[in-house]
Amino acid sequence: MTTAQKKLGKLRKRVARFKKLSRLLKKLLAPTVERALLFLDEKLLPSTSNAVERTNRRFRKMQREIYRARTTTSIRQRVALDLLREAHLATRCEVLRLLSRQRLTFLG
Structure with a gap:
C-alpha cells in the first residue's frame, strides 16, 4: 500500500x-x-511533458471558440468554411511549393 x-x-x-x-x-x-x-x-510512470499539456489546452480552447454558438446557422456556416478551406488546401500547397522554388532560384 x-x-x-x-x-x-x-x-x-x-x-x-x-x-x-x-x-x-x-x-x-x-x-x-x-x-x-x-x-x-507511481515513480516509474513518466510524467507528461508541458508541451503536450500546452497543446491540449490550445486544442480545447480552439474547440470552445468554434462551438461556442451552437445555432444551426452558425454550425452550417462553420462546416461550410471548413469545407472551403479543405477544398483550397491542394492549391495553397502548390502555391507554397512554387514560391519556395522561386525563392531558391532567386537566391541561388
Whole structure:
C-alpha cells in the first residue's frame, strides 16, 4: 500500500466519525480517488511533458471558440468554411511549393 493510499485511509476513518462532514465529502470514498492516488504515487510512470499539456489546452480552447454558438446557422456556416478551406488546401500547397522554388532560384 502506498503512502498516499495510507493517508487516504486515515482521512476516510476520521471523516467517517462526523456524519455531516462525511456526507459532504462522499467523493473521498470513490474508488476513482484511490486509483488516481495509485497512479500519482507511481515513480516509474513518466510524467507528461508541458508541451503536450500546452497543446491540449490550445486544442480545447480552439474547440470552445468554434462551438461556442451552437445555432444551426452558425454550425452550417462553420462546416461550410471548413469545407472551403479543405477544398483550397491542394492549391495553397502548390502555391507554397512554387514560391519556395522561386525563392531558391532567386537566391541561388
